[in-house]
Amino acid sequence: MQSRLRVQGHPIQPMLVTFPYGLFVCAVIFDLADVVGGPVFLGEVGYWTAVAALVTAALTAVAGMVDLWDVPPDRTRHTAISFNVVNAGMAGLFLLSCLVRADATNRGATPALLVVEMLGLAVGGVGVHLGARLMRHFDATRSETASVELVRGVDAPTVEVVRPRP
Numbered sequence: 001m002q003s004r005l006r007v008q009g010h011p012i013q014p015m016l017v018t019f020p021y022g023l024f025v026c027a028v029i030f031d032l033a034d035v036v037g038g039p040v041f042l043g044e045v046g047y048w049t050a051v052a053a054l055v056t057a058a059l060t061a062v063a064g065m066v067d068l069w070d071v072p073p074d075r076t077r078h079t080a081i082s083f084n085v086v087n088a089g090m091a092g093l094f095l096l097s098c099l100v101r102a103d104a105t106n107r108g109a110t111p112a113l114l115v116v117e118m119l120g121l122a123v124g125g126v127g128v129h130l131g132a133r134l135m136r137h138f139d140a141t142r143s144e145t146a147s148v149e150l151v152r153g154v155d156a157p158t159v160e161v162v163r164p165r166p
Contacts, residue, residue: 013063017087017131020060021124023053024094028117031109043108047101050094050117057091076137083130086123093120 030046064084071077097116101107109117 013060013067014131014135016056016060016063020053020057020087020091021128023049023056024090024117024121024124027053027094028114028121031114031117034109035111035114040106040108043106046109047098047107050098054091054095054098057087057094061088061091076134079130079134079137083127083134086127086130090120090124090127093117093123 027046027050030042030049034040034043034046061084064080064087068077068080068084071080093116097109097113097120100113101109
């Protein structure tokens with residue numbers, strides 16, 4: 001399978017997916033620090049970090065849906081759909097947290113919202129597992145020559161590899 005959205009031959013969606021995951025983890029860390037008695041501004045930083053994560057999650061979901069068009073209708077497609085649904089579930093839990101905090105004066109986290117966010121991270125852990133399974137599948141389907149060409153670079157001359165016979 002080749003991704004439709006590529007940058008210099010590399011699929012975009014696996015690159016984009018790291019942003020929402022990293023930002024969601026950072027948001028939880030800021031909110032945890034706010035809940036345990038850190039400075040008040042940490043709750044505000046956690047809120048805006050979660051908002052940034054939701055924006056990047058939306059962009060990642062669009063790239064995932066575009067890539068889903070090219071996945072063959074088999075177990076791999078089921079895994080890809082599950083991956084996207086799990087990521088949407090994680091984003092939904094953080095969206096719930098952000099909506100509850102949107103009208104607050106300081107947008108600080110509460111212990112209950114922190115639990116919801118940690119549940120979102122747990123759901124995201126399932127997404128990481130599914131994404132790793134997808135990457136292993138697509139790496140296994142690449143040919144050996146394609147892997148050699150990626151290491152050599154685009155401008156390198158093509159060399160035929162002749163293996164000695166036993």
